[in-house]
Amino acid sequence: MPGRFAEQRPKRVRVQAPQDASLTVSPHRPEHTAEEFYVRQLIRSQLRLACAVAAGLLALLVGISALLVFWPVFEDIHLLGLPLPWWVLGIGMYPLIIVAGMLYNRAAERNEERYRSISRG
Numbered sequence: 001m002p003g004r005f006a007e008q009r010p011k012r013v014r015v016q017a018p019q020d021a022s023l024t025v026s027p028h029r030p031e032h033t034a035e036e037f038y039v040r041q042l043i044r045s046q047l048r049l050a051c052a053v054a055a056g057l058l059a060l061l062v063g064i065s066a067l068l069v070f071w072p073v074f075e076d077i078h079l080l081g082l083p084l085p086w087w088v089l090g091i092g093m094y095p096l097i098i099v100a101g102m103l104y105n106r107a108a109e110r111n112e113e114r115y116r117s118i119s120r121g
Contacts, residue, residue, distance in 0.1 A: 035119065042115040046108055053104045060096060064088060 068074050068085040077084040 038115060038118055042111060045111045049104065049107050049111065053100055057097065057100050061093065064093075 068088065074084045074088075079087055
């Protein structure tokens with residue numbers, strides 16, 4: 001029985017490098033180090049975060065503006081002599097912008113802390 005399996009096995013072939021092949025290692029350093037890779041990833045994540053916050057604020061501003069334009073019942077409401085849309089767009093947007101900025105800052109710090117923990121080891 002053991003001889004039968006040995007007959008089915010292919011012959012071993014010795015693999016060698018060509019005789020004229022050089023065995024020297026090139027002295028140039030790799031194109032990108034791990035540190036450069038992680039810095040690029042940090043920059044990309046910060047850019048994605050900034051684009052997401054900007055897109056969210058833009059969508060919110062356009063949405064509120066469209067609501068005020070296409071639903072004219074808000075034009076009839078006056079507070080202290082000014083129409084409600086003026087209050088909403090003139091004063092009401094600032095707290096939203098401040099909250100978005102605070103959330104962005106917290107998320108950016110989290111990204112940087114994640115980068116620092118990876119780069120330390």
